[in-house]
Amino acid sequence: MTSYEPATGQLLWEGRAGNVDDAIDLARRAWPQWAAQPLATRIELCRRFANEVRKESDRFAELIARETGKPLWEARTEVESVIAKVNISVTAYAERTGQKKLDSALGGTAAVRHKPHGVMAVLGPYNFPAHLPNGHIIPALIAGNVVVFKPSEKTPAVGEFLAGCFHRAGVSAAVIQVLHGGPEQGKALVAHPGIDGVLFTGSAQAGIAINRKLAANPGKILALEMGGNNPIVVIDTPKVSDAAITIVQSAFTTAGQRCTAARRLIVKASMYDAIVHEVKNLADRILYAEPFAEPAPFMGPVIDNHAADQLTESFLYLMSNGGRAIKHMTRPDDNLPFVSPALIDTTAMAERPDVELFGPLLQIIKVDDFDQAIVEANNTRFGLSAALIGGSPQDYNRFWANIRAGIINWNRPTSGASSKQPFGGIGLSGNHRPAAFYAADYCAYPVASTEMEQPRASIGVGIREERRRKPR
Structure with missing residues (x-):
C-alpha cells in the first residue's frame, strides 16, 4: 500500500495490508481484560492519550496537512478536536450511560447499568482522518470495548499516527489496532463473525452496502455516519455580505470535502442577484494552494486525481443538462487534484441529480417564496444538514419544524457542528445512530436489573389452599 501527498504527488507512506483474522483474534483475546478494568482506569488512559x-x-x-492536502491551519483545528474529544466523551458517557438505581423497600433495587459490546470495527474516512474515527474510538474504549480501526486507504499514515498516540499513552496495541487495507479488508472486517459492532463514517454507497450485509444479523450494533446533499436557504436579509461569507464557509471549507458541506444554495428570487453576485465575488478571491503556502490558503486540493476528475465531469454534466455556469470549475494542473471553487445555476434543470458531489461545487436554485424553498430543500433522499439565512424567528421555527435533517442551523454554516451535540442525519445520511455526544449510546447497551440481597417471595392468588394434617 502507498499514500501520496495530494498537493505535491510525492510518496508519503508505504505499508502492507493487514490480516483481518489475526487482528480480530488478538482483539477478542484482549477484550475481557480491558472490559474488566475500572472505568476510572480506562478514562485515565484516554486522558494520557x-x-x-x-x-x-x-x-x-x-502529517494531516500533507496526507489530506488541507491547509495547515485547518489541520491544527482537527488535532485540537482530537484532544477535546476525550473530556467531551467522559461527560457524555456519564450523562448518556451512567448507572442508575431506584430503591423500593419491598421490591428491592431497580438498577440500570451498561455493558460494552465487545470488539468494534471502526472504518474511518479520509477528509478528517484523525478526528472522525477518534470520535468513535474514544467512546468505544471508555465504554470497555476494544477496537480494530481501518483507516481510509487514502490516509493510512494519519491512522497509524493516531493509533501510535494511544499505544504511547499505555493503551495496549491489542486494545486499539490499526488494520490497513482497501475495500477487500473493509468488507472482510464487516462480515467477520468475531466483530460485535461496526462504526462507519463515509459515503452513502459504502454505508448502504454495509447495512445490507448486516441486515440479517441484528446482533451487531451498526452506526452509519454518511454524507448529504445539504441545502442552505436564503430568504430576506439585509446582511448580504455576511450571508455570502456563511455560504462560502458552508460550501468550500475543506475544499467542499465535508459531509455537512452545502451542496445546494436555494435563494428567494428577490435576493438572488445580490446574493449570487456577492458569493461569486468572494469565491473569485479564494486562495487555493498547497497546505504550507504563504499567505495561507483557504482550501487545498481534493484528495486525489480521481476525485478531481469526477468533479470536473460532474460540472460538465450539469452544464450539459440545463445548468448555467456562474463560476467555472478549473483545473490548473492535470497532474495534481487542485480544482477551483465552482458555482452553477441548476434552476432550469428538469431533473437535478440527488447525489453528494464531494468537493467545491455549489448548485444554485432560484425559488419564488419561502414555501417553495422548503419544498426544494427537502427534495433529497439525504437528511444530514440544513441552514436558513435571514428571516425572522417565526420563519426559523417554521424552517426547523419542516426540514428533514439531523442538523438545522439559523444564520450559521451548514458545517462545523459542535462535538457537544449529537451529530447525525436521516434518510441516506445515517441510520438514526447519531455520533459526537450521542456516540456513547451505540458503544454500550443498557442492562435492566431488579435485585434483593435475600430471596423473598409470595403468591397471593390462584394457589389451592394447603391442607393441614389432623393431629393423631
Missing part, C-alpha cells in the same frame, strides 16, 4: 496528542500536535497537524 490526549496528552500524547498534545505533545505531538505540531507533527500531527503537519
Whole structure:
C-alpha cells in the first residue's frame, strides 16, 4: 500500500495490508481484560492519550496537512478536536450511560447499568482522518470495548499516527489496532463473525452496502455516519455580505470535502442577484494552494486525481443538462487534484441529480417564496444538514419544524457542528445512530436489573389452599 501527498504527488507512506483474522483474534483475546478494568482506569488512559496528542500536535497537524492536502491551519483545528474529544466523551458517557438505581423497600433495587459490546470495527474516512474515527474510538474504549480501526486507504499514515498516540499513552496495541487495507479488508472486517459492532463514517454507497450485509444479523450494533446533499436557504436579509461569507464557509471549507458541506444554495428570487453576485465575488478571491503556502490558503486540493476528475465531469454534466455556469470549475494542473471553487445555476434543470458531489461545487436554485424553498430543500433522499439565512424567528421555527435533517442551523454554516451535540442525519445520511455526544449510546447497551440481597417471595392468588394434617 502507498499514500501520496495530494498537493505535491510525492510518496508519503508505504505499508502492507493487514490480516483481518489475526487482528480480530488478538482483539477478542484482549477484550475481557480491558472490559474488566475500572472505568476510572480506562478514562485515565484516554486522558494520557490526549496528552500524547498534545505533545505531538505540531507533527500531527503537519502529517494531516500533507496526507489530506488541507491547509495547515485547518489541520491544527482537527488535532485540537482530537484532544477535546476525550473530556467531551467522559461527560457524555456519564450523562448518556451512567448507572442508575431506584430503591423500593419491598421490591428491592431497580438498577440500570451498561455493558460494552465487545470488539468494534471502526472504518474511518479520509477528509478528517484523525478526528472522525477518534470520535468513535474514544467512546468505544471508555465504554470497555476494544477496537480494530481501518483507516481510509487514502490516509493510512494519519491512522497509524493516531493509533501510535494511544499505544504511547499505555493503551495496549491489542486494545486499539490499526488494520490497513482497501475495500477487500473493509468488507472482510464487516462480515467477520468475531466483530460485535461496526462504526462507519463515509459515503452513502459504502454505508448502504454495509447495512445490507448486516441486515440479517441484528446482533451487531451498526452506526452509519454518511454524507448529504445539504441545502442552505436564503430568504430576506439585509446582511448580504455576511450571508455570502456563511455560504462560502458552508460550501468550500475543506475544499467542499465535508459531509455537512452545502451542496445546494436555494435563494428567494428577490435576493438572488445580490446574493449570487456577492458569493461569486468572494469565491473569485479564494486562495487555493498547497497546505504550507504563504499567505495561507483557504482550501487545498481534493484528495486525489480521481476525485478531481469526477468533479470536473460532474460540472460538465450539469452544464450539459440545463445548468448555467456562474463560476467555472478549473483545473490548473492535470497532474495534481487542485480544482477551483465552482458555482452553477441548476434552476432550469428538469431533473437535478440527488447525489453528494464531494468537493467545491455549489448548485444554485432560484425559488419564488419561502414555501417553495422548503419544498426544494427537502427534495433529497439525504437528511444530514440544513441552514436558513435571514428571516425572522417565526420563519426559523417554521424552517426547523419542516426540514428533514439531523442538523438545522439559523444564520450559521451548514458545517462545523459542535462535538457537544449529537451529530447525525436521516434518510441516506445515517441510520438514526447519531455520533459526537450521542456516540456513547451505540458503544454500550443498557442492562435492566431488579435485585434483593435475600430471596423473598409470595403468591397471593390462584394457589389451592394447603391442607393441614389432623393431629393423631
